[in-house]
Amino acid sequence: MLTMTNQEFSQLAAYIKANYGINLKEEKRALVTGRLHHVLIQNNFRNFSEYYEHILTDKTGNGAATLINKITTNHTFFMRETDHFEYCKAQVLPYLANQVKAKDLRIWSAGCSSGEEPYTLAMVIDEFFGKERLLWDAKVLATDISSRVLEEAKKGVYKNAEIATLPAQWRLNYFRKIDNEKSVLVDRIRNEVIYRKFNLMDSSFPFKRKFHVIFCRNVMIYFDAQTKWELVNKFFDLLEYGGYLFIGHSESLNREESKFKYIMPAVYRKE
Amino acid sequence: MKKLLIVDDAAFMRLSIRNMMNNYDIEIVGEAANGLMGVEMYKELHPDVVTMDITMPEMSGIEALKAIKAHDPQAKVIMVSAMGQEGMVKEAIINGAKTFVVKPFKEEFLYQTISKVLGL
Ligand SMILES: C[S@@+](CC[C@H](N)C(=O)[O-])C[C@H]1O[C@@H](n2cnc3c(N)ncnc32)[C@H](O)[C@@H]1O
Numbered sequence: 001m002l003t004m005t006n007q008e009f010s011q012l013a014a015y016i017k018a019n020y021g022i023n024l025k026e027e028k029r030a031l032v033t034g035r036l037h038h039v040l041i042q043n044n045f046r047n048f049s050e051y052y053e054h055i056l057t058d059k060t061g062n063g064a065a066t067l068i069n070k071i072t073t074n075h076t077f078f079m080r081e082t083d084h085f086e087y088c089k090a091q092v093l094p095y096l097a098n099q100v101k102a103k104d105l106r107i108w109s110a111g112c113s114s115g116e117e118p119y120t121l122a123m124v125i126d127e128f129f130g131k132e133r134l135l136w137d138a139k140v141l142a143t144d145i146s147s148r149v150l151e152e153a154k155k156g157v158y159k160n161a162e163i164a165t166l167p168a169q170w171r172l173n174y175f176r177k178i179d180n181e182k183s184v185l186v187d188r189i190r191n192e193v194i195y196r197k198f199n200l201m202d203s204s205f206p207f208k209r210k211f212h213v214i215f216c217r218n219v220m221i222y223f224d225a226q227t228k229w230e231l232v233n234k235f236f237d238l239l240e241y242g243g244y245l246f247i248g249h250s251e252s253l254n255r256e257e258s259k260f261k262y263i264m265p266a267v268y269r270k271e
Numbered sequence: 272m273k274k275l276l277i278v279d280d281a282a283f284m285r286l287s288i289r290n291m292m293n294n295y296d297i298e299i300v301g302e303a304a305n306g307l308m309g310v311e312m313y314k315e316l317h318p319d320v321v322t323m324d325i326t327m328p329e330m331s332g333i334e335a336l337k338a339i340k341a342h343d344p345q346a347k348v349i350m351v352s353a354m355g356q357e358g359m360v361k362e363a364i365i366n367g368a369k370t371f372v373v374k375p376f377k378e379e380f381l382y383q384t385i386s387k388v389l390g391l
Contacts, residue, residue: 099354241353241374242353242355255280257282257283260283261353262328263326269353271353271354
């Protein structure tokens, strides 16, 4: 097993923080070493300094892409933090259906990982509008920094065990069994989610119009307070008035400082 | 100077309204962060006018409005609402709120609304 010196770790950690916002504390050293070990062996790097040099000088961007694919934690599942989706159905969608006269909803899943979150949203939307669905343009924009998870998400293939907890009606309507192991989302839902690679640390956000809803859940937990604060302010500017921000239940915004109105745990609104 | 009490759970909104009124002859006599505090401070401070957020923890704006009206039927309360709260605004008006403003609003608009309510 290769080891990482203090200097190698702090150098790599600084690079990752500067480029991706992810704050790797010292206790993550073993984890990082473990996750990258294979990459070093495969590419015949003798140590982490050589590897770091490669990341810096590699013009193709592949080195950095592999690094970020390895470093990010992508754990996610369908219907995660269920009460958020219930709130969407009971409050947010009825409000937007009433308010948005142009019938175009702009919903963003930022840090979407392998797609479970944006697809859950697409199914909630489909169920909410029912027959009226066709009258609405309500595609979900889903972004992540990791190209690996985006490729998985686009396929829309999930283990049967993973969707077992979904309502039977959903499994029936929205999934097609491939075999005893896996199922695939029907095109009707798959086409409702648009995947893009996007780094939340980019200084400019390339969105032409403001969003009605932003989900950024369990992403900012890896950022430090300052980075999170700046991002939350960007989200505020990127939302329409009356729009909602959903964050993870283990995260929270400082009520005294945030411009957002607190609605319920991990749900905020731009009023 | 007329006295204004701001009731809002969001520090950002309290600060915004305070800053907006900086340029006008309105004195902020108090800020309350929930309905319950709002009612207590009303009784204490006797403001000329109140801006009352609708959704707040502890006691909602509508409950606080009712309590203030019960204490002082002449109380002049302006509801501060968000889009999509038309139903609650209506309920507030029925319960004696003078009028309402919908977020986001400009400072001139807030001032005009306050002056109208105060008959300035
Ligand atoms: C734990 S997953 C959360 C997935 C989903 N939102 C959920 O709550 O289940 C965090 C995701 O954030 C992504 N991420 C981390 N830093 C990022 C950045 N700077 N820009 C964009 N995505 C980032 C990771 O690649 C990862 O897929």
